[in-house]
Amino acid sequence: MWQQHLAILPILIPLFTALLQLLPWGDRPQPKRRALGLASSILTLVCAALLLVHVNQNGMLVYALGDWSAPFGIVLVLDKLSTLMILLTAVLALPVLIYGCYTEDNLGSHFHALFQFQVMGIIGAFATGDLFNLFVFFEVLLISSYGLMMHGGGKFRVRSTLHYVLLNLLGSALFLISVGTLYATTGTLNMADMAVKVAQLSGDEAALARAGGFMLLAVFGIKAAILPLHFWLPQAYSTTTGVVAALFAIMTKVGVYSIIRVYTLIFGPEANELVWLAADWLWILGILTLIFGIIGMLGTRDFRLLVAYLVIVSVGTLLATYSFSSAAGISTALFYLIHSTVITGALFLLADVMAFERGKTASRIVTGKRMANHNTYAVMFLIAAIAIIGLPPLSGFAGKLMILQAAPVSTSGFWLWGTMLLATLVMLIMMSRTGSKMIWHTLQGKPNEQSAPIGKRVAIGMLLSLSLILTIFANPIRDYTDSVADELLDTQSYPTTVIAPSSGEENQYE
Structure with missing residues (x-):
């Protein structure tokens, strides 16, 4: 059945493209x-679009590589959450690559190959059903990101890349240690199987799994x-090229996705002694991250x-909201x-093209001279500012309103209300100041003559238009995310679907 192979195509396409590049x-x-x-x-x-439609209509898709079934073989697990993230990655990557094709790819060697490897690593991280292969795809996207961050060269990029590499090498070592610890207590690396095994732990084994x-x-x-x-992010994202920073808008979401996946499935409502292991910490860290942003x-x-x-603010908002469980x-x-992924991606590209002009x-x-395409960027900046601040009628307003409605009537909910409203006020002040200095107040005299290619403006417009699409289709999208949340919290069905019972044996996952 050809639909079955849809699961691996979003990984294979960028992989073979990168090799050809x-x-x-x-x-x-x-x-x-x-x-x-x-x-x-x-x-x-x-x-990615076909895969999301297929999973939404037919349920979770499990792809066993080499025809070795879980938990013994490597599997890709495509549910509503992973297909949503894969589609978001593909939607972001296309306009970013269009932008990069207008001379940006000439700043360094092997840009296109690294770009495709990066996309492959991100999509693979969303698709895998195995903790060790999550580590493998993390390494693929990280190695690609090292090369992309250095794209164009410069001493500031070298310094920020060095910090980024050293911190992620430490993270990779810690990842292996944590995976080894969980394997020692559960005897498996398959996330569906691990979810069942963790629920059965007690005493010292539960304490080791907690660590x-x-x-x-x-x-x-x-x-x-x-x-x-978080200290690596501001310098890393602000010193690299705009096209790389825009693609990296999805990078932090890989970490957020991993938290949602692991701490809902493995350490979620069915984890007994380890139930909602990280919820309290995520709320505190989410609020503090939001305040730091x-x-x-x-x-x-x-x-x-x-x-x-703004990326850091969005991460803090996401984790604080998720922590309500x-x-x-x-x-x-x-x-x-x-919303935050597409708008921050658009803002990185807009900042880059404005800096050029x-x-x-x-x-x-x-305050500086007028840009060659001054009026166009003024309109784009206004749309992006309204969206990222959360003013009506664009998607930022809908997203923040939904979060405030979802916050519980409790101390934690009131804290989220307060910090989000404060963040919105600061965004309004800073975006207004930026627009005033860079667009509305300009120096007298002849405008700058260097004009960016129209293709770059088209790419930015494509991303900004997604905010309008999110606004128009807010209810259907919210219905879909509701179904994603229901599927995530139904932690019994995930292991039952992924782990196929052997013939003649009782299915321990039912």
């Missing part, structure tokens, strides 16, 4: 690489940029750095995740 390609190779990359991204997007679970939280915290493991925004004097702190909290967090003042929040 490494070939010499003869004279004038760059146009050929661009055409191949764009065709691959479109095909990946189509497959492994908290080590995993530190690993995912590095990827998601949670306080105090607010402070960072107030202190920044650069548009790119401001967008990087309710269907409403998870559903609204996922809606806000979609402003000349010497670049992305600093100071």
Whole structure:
């Protein structure tokens, strides 16, 4: 049945495309690489959309590599959450690559191959049903990100990349230790099987699994940029090129996804002694991350750095909302995740193209000359600012309203209300200040003549239009995220579907 192989196509397409991109390609190779990359991204997007429709209509899809069934073989598990994240990755990657095809890919070697490897690693992390293979895909996306962060060169990129590499090497070592600890207590690395085994632990074994679970939280915290493991993100995202930073808008969401997956499935409502293991910590760390993002925004004097702190604010908001461990909290967090990913991606591209056209003042929040496409960027900035701040009528308002409605009437809920409203006020102040300095107040004299290609503006427009689409289709999307949350909290069906009972044996997962 051809639909079965849809599960692996979003991984194989960028993988083989990346390998082809490494070939010499003869004279004038760059146009050929661009055409191949764009065709691959479109095909990946189509497959991701078909996969989401198939899973939504027919239920979870389990793909056993080598025809070895779980828990002994490696499996890809495509449920509503993973297909949603795969589609979001493909939707983000296409306009970002379009933007990159306009001279950005000439700043360094092997940009297109690294881009496709990065997409493959991200999609693989969303699709895998095995903790060790989650580590493998983490390494694929991290190694690709090391090369992409250095794209274009420069001493500031070298320094921020060095910090990023060292911290992630530490995270990788800790990941292996935590996976080894959980394997020692449960005897499995398959997440569905581990969920069943963890629920049966007690005493010293439960304590050891608890230690492994908290080590995993530190690993995912590095990827998601949670306080105090977030210090790599502002410099890394603000010093790299705009096209790389825009793709990295989905990178922190890989960490958030991993937290949602592991701490709902393995350490969720059925984990007995380890029930909702990380919920209390996630609430505290989410609020503190949100507060740090607010402070960072107030202190920044650069548009790119401001967008990087907006990413940190979104991560704090997502984790604080998820920590309520309710269907409403998870559903609204996922809606806000979609919104924040596409808007921060658009803002990174907008900051980059504005910095190019402003000349010497670049992305600093100071008054400068008018840009060649000044009015176009003014409209784009206004749309992006309304969306990211959370003002009506765009998707940011809908997302924040849903989060505030999902917050429980309790001390934790009131704290989230207060910090979110404070963050919204600070966003309003900082985005207004940025727009005033960079767009509305300009120096007298002849405008800068250097104009970015129209394709870059089209790519930014594609991402900004998604906010309008999220607003128009807010109810259907919310219905889908509600079904995702219900499926996540139904932790009995996941192991039953993934682990096929042997013939003649009783199914221990029912």
